[in-house]
Amino acid sequence: MVRKIFKIDIKNDHVVKGRQLEGVRKILKLQNLRDHFPNLDATEILLVDYTKSNFGLEPNYEAVELVASQFNLPITYGGGIFSIEQIRRLASVGASRFYLNSMLYRHNARELLDQFCAEVGRQSIVVGIEYRLVGSTPVPYFNAGRDIFNKDFNRHLNFVLDFDVGELIFTCINNDGMKTGLDHSIINRLSHIKNIPKIIAGGATDFDYDVQFDGCAISTLYLESINND
Amino acid sequence: MARYGLPDNVEYCSICVMSNQKVTPSVVQKDKKESTKNTLIFKNGVCDACRVHLNKSHEIDWLERKKKLEVLCSKYRKGNGEYDCIVPGSGGKDSVYQSIMLKEEFGMTPLTVTWAPHIYTDYGWRNFNRWINKGGCDNFLFTPNGEKHALLTRLAYQNLLHPFQPFIFGQRNYVMHMAKKMDLKLIFFGENPAEYGGFEGEDEMSSMAPMYYIDDDRENMKIAGLSFAELYDQHGISENDLKYYLPLTSQEASDLNLDPRWLGYYLKFHPQENYYFAQDKIGFEPNDQRTEGTYSRYNSLDDKTDGFHYWTGHIKFGVGRAMHEASQEVRNGELTREEGVELVKKYDGEFPQRYAQDFADYIGLTLDEILSIADSFRSEHLWKKIDGKWQLKHGIK
């Protein structure tokens, strides 16, 4: 069964949503999340604060704590994680899994990841591959869709797989926040990855979907219900 | 000793992240290399742009302003499909907002006019075409003589370290000439730049001050730091070649009875919301990478030489693109000041590498020449050299 994940972009104490990973339009105060989703049908939460790594700031511990205090669900947090101390602190406030992207660009990424896995287990480490489609070619980015990681997607993918992490989340930047549909084409490049879960994100138009992934991270569809209140 | 008449002491706004070295809009035809600039006013540690913004947020009755706009539009609206106003723009998020708002919400029939960028970016060109094909307005795109414009740009770079100055001439004045040609009186510009610092009271004006688009003093007028006589004698550029760059004469303006307005006086501009608006309306495409010199991807995208406009501003005044954008977003509540500071530290003054060679080829200088010329414009009160690298003496904290 496909895992349904509520992807929540955050900035400080707000749920925000941009378009194509650009912009931080405020949607809702985090402390009111439960009020708007009393019967949340997602089974996991992915909290990402894109501004933290972009701005070079500490992870958003307060946001994790706010969300963890409202839901008995696994929370994966991403944004500004660059050290084991940050992971420990995130775990102490309610995060169960940790989403990494920009960190992999660091020269000591290998050393850091080994440290993370040794402490929290590889199953808790999730790597994000945020890519932009140029024509039909995916190009991976870091720094919240701002800087090109590697123009060769397959090379970048192999680079990531070499880290032996627990899960991969593929976000299509073009479709993020646009409700134009998920980018199913990317699965053609991932058929050789069978041993770890693959999650797709960016542009979901429907809660009922048939995807070739292990899960789907949905954002705008959930947040629309707030705008319509 | 500070150059350009800048304040000797560097100060940063306690609310946003703007520096007191920021220069306010000038009457471009008076620009000279070492002319004294007007700078952003600070009072009790707070910059004027923040003062204006606080006023906009709390004191202005925007419903009342909207009604005034409706009255203004009613005066000019033709309602029969003929143009009744003119909107200068480039297909960026703000011009999309302006033209479509005027059309859809106020029933106007804008003619949009564009002074072409020096060198279109791919996504800038696509956005421009989306604006025309999906924005629902007619458009005149004027591209000045490429050779002459590139020459003027180079001269402006060498003489003023202000490569965008000739473009600003065209951007500001071409629309006036088009208004004359099309017999249109009402012109809508976007946000009044004085809201980010101008002469006293200028931010409260609904109309563009005549000094920006009317000037009879041709003899003392300069473009790229050169008089008409110098431009002709040294470079073969005649006053006629510059026709559409130049401000109107008072006679021309009087005959036309032009009414240039700031739409930002009537409608509260929020740049990030304009981005979403433009996306919704025409599928506006942000930059495919972080815009160099800043953190965003949705501002001022269409010109490959744009980065040098901000970079040279950073050289002369210590104020770069990230500082401009972060200051605005702090005021609009998208950033905290702490975040703004980090962004400025991280990105401000970044050399625009992506299109550097395009710019160098365009103006016919080597990159070394570009850097060397830039260094000659640094003010000692702002810059120091440490281990061969230039650093600001008073970086933001």
Next chain:
Amino acid sequence: MIKIRYVPIPGSNIGALAKFFDRMSVQFEELLDYGIKDSFILIPGVGNCRHHLDVLAERGFTAAFFESNKLITICAGFQIMCQFVEESQSDGLGLLDYDVLKLSSDTQSMSINTGFKEASDGNRYFFNHSFGVFVDGVERQGVFTSTFGPQKIISHVVTENGLHCQFHPELSGECGVTLIKNFLNIGSNNG
């Protein structure tokens, strides 16, 4: 008030557990005094077994100590209760008669079990692990299972004095709440 004292393991999701127990008005605090017997002892999950075992050894926690207490163990906390732990290539504490093995070392088969899966008690819980206990076909009381691919793994074990979960009850929504509440009521009554 029911009291749970946890073994502090850096990197484990103490934060999530703290909020979980706070919502059910259970006192949840760090285990500081080994002598007190008025509470449940909890060994949290989200971690690596080697790391867990090292921390226990550093702090002087022994198998005998845990055996004499009422226990709740979660994920890696459950795994270190077992006999042999492949992840750390070492013996666990030996309180449970199982071995913990890699879910799969075959690159063509899933090697991580993540998500909500149904256990043989009819409830769905959140699993997140790459090592687990495979069922050996022997029926044992108090042992519940879930599926991993074509195989069965142990989801949780309920003994007289212990609840040992491969999954994370604190992340399993209402099913997790119910399981823990039921256990605490049973445990308290017998304690």
